[in-house]
Amino acid sequence: MxxxxxxxxxxxxxxxxxxxxxxxxxxxxxxxxxxxxxxxxxxxxxxxxxxxxxxxxxxxxxxxxxxxxxxxxxxxxxxxxEVGRQERGLTGQLTLGVIPTVAPYLLPAALPLIRARNSALDLRVREAQTAELIAELQGGTLDAAVIALPSKVRGLSEHPLFTDRFLLAGSAPRVAALEGATPRPEEMDPDSLLLLEEGHCLADQALEVCGLDRSRTQVDLGASSLSTLCGLVAGGFGVTLVPELAACAEQRMQGLALTRFAAPEPCRTIGLVTRETSGQGAWVEELADLLKRAGTETIAAATV
Missing domain, CATH: 1.10.10.10 (Winged helix-like DNA-binding domain superfamily/Winged helix DNA-binding domain)
Structure with a gap:
């Protein structure tokens, strides 16, 4: 047998x-x-x-x-x-993973570009936190993933796409009270900082740029989505950090105000990760180019 x-x-x-x-x-x-x-x-x-x-x-x-x-x-x-795909480009079936603080803001701009490149592409999208996406990428369930770099994982190739700066988000009265002063991340009050629930890389990045750890933040409501977090701060429940990629979508929320930090502005690098065995084929280059274009155009549309 x-x-x-x-x-x-x-x-x-x-x-x-x-x-x-x-x-x-x-x-x-x-x-x-x-x-x-x-x-x-x-x-x-x-x-x-x-x-x-x-x-x-x-x-x-x-x-x-x-x-x-x-x-x-x-x-x-x-x-x-994957040997054939490396030469053919974006064809056949492609399973792409995207972290939750990127997916709802990047995909609406990226998917039309990808479809325009090849309408016959069987594209499947998986939204999950970074650790899950990396595990599925290593296991072969995913072909590629969009995450915040660096991945710090051996066996993966990283392809930087764009820089995503962080903005300060709060209620309109709270932001107006700054009276033109440009805030600095390290000066934020840890008692008023709201974070996403543990496991989201954005929460860890917010703590890092503010020089804090989660034990020092007393107001931690464990929101599972960035939109929920924005709704909370719009209602006066503290402040949070919002990536510029999300600004155009979230600033439509009633009562929410966004402002920039003092230079050098804190930021994260969004990139495409693939297995090293996938090589540097045409499909990786094509996908990275389309995602980069979608990200930069989305960020450019922000009016903060």
Whole structure:
């Protein structure tokens, strides 16, 4: 009996989900179909790979070793599939990950540009926090991801797209009270600084530019989106940092005011990351060029 790539894919999914039903759902097959493939794989290898318990499935030591090797196999398969794309450019299917503090502001400008380049491209977008996107990129689920650089992850290639400066956001009366004074990030009152919930890189960046840690911020409402955070500060609940990329969309919110920091303005670098095995093919260059154009045009439209 031969070992198939499908069987390896299903075992990897089972190892991650630790549950036959959830694993089957993640690879879009029925639970019985997945179970049959796992049993066939065990028969082919000649040893048990999964401990089947009442409410979970746990990999045996042999199962963990097979999964580790299977991941390397799948990475090579993905690299083989990408060989043709490197020369063809943006064609076929492309799965792109984008962090939440970029996706709603960059994609409305980027998607029309990408569609105009190739209307037949099967583009799939995944919005998630940086750690999730990097894990999925390494695992081959994503082809590329838009995150804040640097990624600090070995095995990834980084392609800087644009610089995204931070703005101070607060209620109109609070910002007006500055009376023309240009604020500095390090002078912000930690008691009034609102942050996104932990896991968002924007929260960590805001703390870094203000020279703070999360334990020093007493007003931390754990907002899960930048729009929610802007709504809170517009209502008088403290202040926050908003990337310039989001300014054009968020400044329409009633009661919200934005102002710039003193030079040098704090900023982040938004970039496209790919696996090193993806190379520097035409599709990477094309995608990076389109995303860069969309980002710079969106930022230029801000009126702060």
């Amino acid at each position: 031969k070992i198939t790539l499908r069987q390896l894919q299903y075992l990897i999914a089972l190892g991650e989900a630790r549950h036959f039903g959830r694993a089957a759902e993640s690879v879009h097959v029925s639970q019985p179909a997945l179970s049959v493939q796992i049993r066939d794989l065990e028969a082919a290898i000649g040893t048990r790979l999964v401990e089947r318990k009442a409410r979970e499935a746990v990999l045996t030591p042999a199962g963990r070793e097979v999964v580790a090797r299977a991941r390397r196999v799948m990475e090579e398969v993905q690299a083989i599939a």
